[in-house]
Amino acid sequence: MSKYDYSPGGRTFYWVYYLTLVVIAFSGMGQMPILKRYYIADLPLMTWSANFYTVAWLHYLVVALLLALLAWRFTLNSRIPGKVAWAWGPRSWWGWTLLAILFCSGVIKVFKNLGVYFPPSFLVVNDLIHIGSTMAFMISGLVRLFLKGKQPAIG
Amino acid sequence: MARNLSRRSFLKGGAAAAATLAASPLVLPQAVQAATGQELCTVLDLSKCIGCESCVDACREQWQDTVLVPQGPMPKPFPERVPIEDWSKKKDVQDRLTPYNFLYIEMLEIDYKGESRELNIPRRCMHCLNPPCVDLCPFGASRVEKNGVVHIDSEICLGGAKCRKVCPWHIPQRQSGVGIYLDLMPTLAGNGVMFKCHRCLPLVKEGKQPRCVEVCPEHVQSIGPRSQMLKKAEALARQMAKKDGAGEDKWKDYVYGLEENGGTSTIYVSPIPFAVVAKAIDKQHREIKQEEIARVAKKNPKKAKRMKKSNLGRPHMHRVADAMANAENLTYALALAPVAGVVAGFTKLFSKLNHTPSSEASSGQDKGGQA
Numbered sequence: 071m072s073k074y075d076y077s078p079g080g081r082t083f084y085w086v087y088y089l090t091l092v093v094i095a096f097s098g099m100g101q102m103p104i105l106k107r108y109y110i111a112d113l114p115l116m117t118w119s120a121n122f123y124t125v126a127w128l129h130y131l132v133v134a135l136l137l138a139l140l141a142w143r144f145t146l147n148s149r150i151p152g153k154v155a156w157a158w159g160p161r162s163w164w165g166w167t168l169l170a171i172l173f174c175s176g177v178i179k180v181f182k183n184l185g186v187y188f189p190p191s192f193l194v195v196n197d198l199i200h201i202g203s204t205m206a207f208m209i210s211g212l213v214r215l216f217l218k219g220k221q222p223a224i225g
Numbered sequence: 226m227a228r229n230l231s232r233r234s235f236l237k238g239g240a241a242a243a244a245t246l247a248a249s250p251l252v253l254p255q256a257v258q259a260a261t262g263q264e265l266c267t268v269l270d271l272s273k274c275i276g277c278e279s280c281v282d283a284c285r286e287q288w289q290d291t292v293l294v295p296q297g298p299m300p301k302p303f304p305e306r307v308p309i310e311d312w313s314k315k316k317d318v319q320d321r322l323t324p325y326n327f328l329y330i331e332m333l334e335i336d337y338k339g340e341s342r343e344l345n346i347p348r349r350c351m352h353c354l355n356p357p358c359v360d361l362c363p364f365g366a367s368r369v370e371k372n373g374v375v376h377i378d379s380e381i382c383l384g385g386a387k388c389r390k391v392c393p394w395h396i397p398q399r400q401s402g403v404g405i406y407l408d409l410m411p412t413l414a415g416n417g418v419m420f421k422c423h424r425c426l427p428l429v430k431e432g433k434q435p436r437c438v439e440v441c442p443e444h445v446q447s448i449g450p451r452s453q454m455l456k457k458a459e460a461l462a463r464q465m466a467k468k469d470g471a472g473e474d475k476w477k478d479y480v481y482g483l484e485e486n487g488g489t490s491t492i493y494v495s496p497i498p499f500a501v502v503a504k505a506i507d508k509q510h511r512e513i514k515q516e517e518i519a520r521v522a523k524k525n526p527k528k529a530k531r532m533k534k535s536n537l538g539r540p541h542m543h544r545v546a547d548a549m550a551n552a553e554n555l556t557y558a559l560a561l562a563p564v565a566g567v568v569a570g571f572t573k574l575f576s577k578l579n580h581t582p583s584s585e586a587s588s589g590q591d592k593g594g595q596a
Contacts (some may be wrong), residue, residue: 078573082425103385104414107307110343121546122361122391130555137559138566145570183552185355185487187371194365194381201363 077157078146083139087158090136091211097129098204133176168207173201245558264373264490265429268453269347270461271431271495276330276345280437280446281319284328284422287436289316292325292420293379295402300411302401308531309401313397314495321538322348323572324400327422327435335505337497344497344505347437348540349422349443350375350396351482352490357548358397360387366419373451373490376423381405384417393486393548397421424490451490458483458492465496487547503542510539 077084100119105111111120111129118124160166178196182188188196294313302309312318316325331346344592355517356375358367369375377388377397383406389397397419406415425435433439438446447457471478478500481493495502514537523528 101361103387105392107304109304122387123357123551126361127551127555130552130559133556134555134562138562138569140572141563141566142570143566145567146573147356149574180552180556183355183360183549184556185549187369190365190368190378193368197363197365201518 074153084158086135087139090132090139093132093135094129095204095208097125097132100125101129130180165207165210168210170204171199171203172207174204227341236487237365251424263371264451265448266451266490266492267352267424267438267446267448268417268454268458268461269491269493271346271445271493272465274330274345274347274445275443276332277442278319278330279442280347281326281328281330281441283436283440285326287425287428288327289325293400293403293418294392295400298401300407302416303412310399310417311401312398313400313402315342322396322398322421322540323538324398324418327420329539331506331509333502333505333509333554335497335501337501338376342497344495344502346493346495346502346506346542349437350424350491351394351485352422352424353486353489354490355486355547355549357391357393359488360549360552362388372429374424374426374429376426377419377421379404379418379420382416382418383409384419385415386419388419393545393546396540398538429478454492455483458494461494463538469496469498471498481542485545487549493542499542499544506539506542510541513537513539521568 099105101122103122105116105125110116111118129192140159143156147154147156155161160169175196178188178193178201182193295311299309299311312323312325315323319326320329322329328347328349331348333344333346335342335344352373352375354373356367356369358377359369359375364381364383364386366378367375367388368378382404384399384401384404386397386399389395389399398421399417399419401417404415404418408415409415417465425433425437429435434448436445438448441473447454449457458480459476462479463473465479466476467473469479475498477483478498479495481495481502482489482491495500514532518529518532521532
């Protein structure tokens with residue numbers, strides 16, 4: 071077994087994870103009013119992306135899928151003797167930290183969307199942290215992909 | 226009038242408790258605000274409005290000069306289809322919402338029960354309890370205060386107009402060529418600043434009344450703690466329903482804003498049912514738009530074609546479902562997803578197939594691919 075290839079569930083889970091990240095990034099970026107402006111919503115089968123509500127609910131759904139995947143991984147990891155390197159998921163403390171920041175700032179946004187009051191200036195900082203850590207997560211993944219060639223790992 | 230305990234309020238309560246435990250000085254749930262009387266609400270008795278526009282004039286006098294004005298040539302946005310919206314040379318427009326006009330009077334002639342009735346409706350931001358413009362603004366420029374005021378921070382707004390698109394009434398209006406986007410990437414991102422009624426937030430913070438409430442000679446509007454205002458609106462609506470011969474139990478037909486978009490802090494009470502009012506507004510808006518399009522078509526047919534989809538700056542008055550209702554259901558999905566993952570994980574662990582790294586490696590199964 072090579073260093074990064076433990077993937078119970080096989081290739082399906084591997085690709086589901088990366089597809090989830092792509093859709094999360096797309097629906098997250100789509101929260102900014104750019105998809106219509108830059109003709110993405112004009113592409114065939116992409117008309118829905120001009121609707122901010124649809125994009126927001128899609129973001130919720132794919133994040134739920136990611137949470138399920140990560141919970142599944144943690145559960146399996148808890149019973150595996152010794153250290154294993156998973157084929158998918160963050161592979162460094164940096165990646166996990168960014169994911170944790172994204173999770174915490176995302177939870178605050180979810181509460182806000184339910185109508186819970188937070189001070190406006192706190193929300194601005196939270197939004198910037200959410201956007202900033204997303205960018206850092208994506209850039210880290212891309213850098214690792216291009217530098218290491220073989221490993222499309224995030225973080 | 227008691228608030229019903231909905232699934233949303235239950236979730237909000239749970240969320241509030243969690244947030245308070247995590248960071249008690251930072252957060253205060255809306256339910257608590259209402260209970261402590263901090264959340265303010267306005268009630269508009271439309272039977273009193275004579276359409277004198279004193280409120281509109283007072284609002285303009287107080288706030289028009291605070292709205293930014295473009296300095297120098299306006300950057301040409303890319304791509305070209307991004308519209309430039311410049312109201313700086315049309316500041317005198319006061320029969321619709323513009324960046325320089327936060328309030329206008331919708332003047333209606335309604336045929337109702339065989340007679341022509343006049344109804345004047347001051348229109349401005351509804352100040353929703355859970356405003357989608359605030360929830361979905363990606364940069365936190367759109368804000369809601371403890372006192373229920375929804376406002377836009379012009380210092381950080383990039384003018385993408387998402388708030389206008391997600392607002393059920395399309396209230397915020399854009400002024401291009403102003404704001405922070407000019408210092409970032411004026412051609413590629415942003416397009417000005419969004420402006421709308423902030424219910425005189427700076428004055429309210431000083432304990433004063435909003436200008437539109439203060440100057441009204443007919444006392445159309447009243448402002449106060451939400452619980453009191455809800456009682457007042459209900460009592461008024463019951464009177465109007467009775468007077469209209471509809472029966473008091475139909476009082477909600479004479480109220481607008483109480484349940485719209487999950488509840489707002491602007492509650493209209495009308496002597497004519499809002500189903501009738503909404504139709505009359507639609508008819509009037511269609512006529513206004515047709516006139517505008519015909520006028521523009523004479524000079525610029527291409528622009529007239531685009532106008533069919535353009536924003537009229539005049540909000541409708543149809544019943545509005547809670548735009549953020551899906552957030553509640555999807556929050557359940559977010560909460561349950563990790564549980565499902567853990568259950569699936571344990572199912573796999575205790576299944577007959579013993580999946581350990583060594584067994585998977587040796588069998589060659591469950592091996593992740595490499596991109």
